[in-house]
Amino acid sequence: MCQITADRFTKSQTGINKLYSLQPMMSITHAAIAAAGTSLILGTAEPLPLGLAIIGSQLPDIDTTTSTIGKIFFPISSWIEDRFPHRSITHSLLATAAIALISLLGGHFLLEQTFALIALPLGHLIACFSDTFTKQGVQLFYPEPAWAISVSNPRRRLKTGGAGELWVLGIAIALLSLGIYLANGGGITQKVSQNLGLRDGIVRVYNENASTNKVYAEIKGFWSSDRTNADGKYLILGTEGSEFVVTDGKGVYKTGEQIITSKVTTDVGEAARTEIKNITFNDEDAVEPLLELQQAYPGAEIYLNGELAIDFPEDVKIPIEPDQMATTSLTGSTIEFDYCSLERAIALLKEQYAVGTVEVRIVSP
Incomplete structure (x- = not known):
C-alpha cells in the first residue's frame, strides 16, 4: 500500500530542483528494473x-537537467524543470497513459511491432513505481498534489546512490537474467509445464517450434508390452490430442499406447523445415510419385497419412513389429497410412495402382 503525504511544494521550490543531482547509477538501476519487469x-x-x-x-x-536523459534533451528538461517539481508530472500515471497512447498510435502504423511497443509505457510505469520506494517518493497521481511513498518507515526507504540501491541493482540484474532464461524457454508458464511434465504446455512448445526446428521429447516411461524401460530422446512427428507420435529412428511410437509415460519434457533442437503436401492418385502407379518425392527431398524424413484404394490388396504383406505403432493397416482393398515412413510406403505399394489422396509430412534439414 502507498502512503500518501500532503504536497507542500510550490513554484518557488522549482529552483531547488536544479540543485538536485541524480546519480548516473539511478539511470542504470531504472533500466535494469524496467528490463527485468x-x-x-x-x-x-x-x-x-x-x-x-x-x-x-x-x-x-x-x-531534471541533471539526469542522463535530461542532459541529452536539455531544452525539454530545462523547460519542464522550470515549471514542475522533480518527480511530479513526468513520474505520474498521467504520463504513463500519454506514452501508452503514443505507443498505440505507433502500433496502428507498425502492426508487426504492436507487442514490442507495449514495453515503452510499461518501462515508464515500472520506473515510476520503483521511485515510490525512495525517500522522496513521486507524485504518482498528478495533478493530485500528493506524494506516493511505498515504505512508511523513512529509515527503510532507498537513498539515491546508496548501498540499498546497489542491492536493488543486483537483484534487478538477477531478475533480468531469470526473465531472459524463462523467455527463451517459452515463459514462466512454459517452464512450469516443462518441469511438471504438463502436456498442454509441452504440446504448445511443439506447435510453436515444429515449423522451424526439430522438437524432441525427453521421455521417462516404459513399454506397454513388457514394462521394460523406454526412457530416451525421441523426435516428435506429431500430436494426437495430448499424446505424441514419436520416433527414435528405428520405429514409430505413440505415447499412451506403445510408451506409457511418467514424465515428458521437450527440447527444441536443430533448425529444420516442416512442409505438408498432398498427393492425389487417380488410378495410377502408386510408387512413381513417391520416388519422385524421395529424389526431390534427399536427406529429409518423410511420412504419409491417409487412405488409398489399391488393385491388389492380397499382395500387400504388412509386417508385425512389436512395440511399434501400426503405421499401416489394410481393410478390404483400402490401405491406410498413419505416420508411415516413405520407404515403407514404397515397399508396400510396389506394382500397385492407387486411387485417393495422402498427406505427406516432410521434415527437411
Missing part, C-alpha cells in the same frame, strides 16, 4: 521490447 511480464527476451522498456524507464527523469 518487462521480460518477466511480457515473457520476452527480444532486444526491441527490452530496449523500449529501458527508454521508457528513463523518460520520468526528463524533468
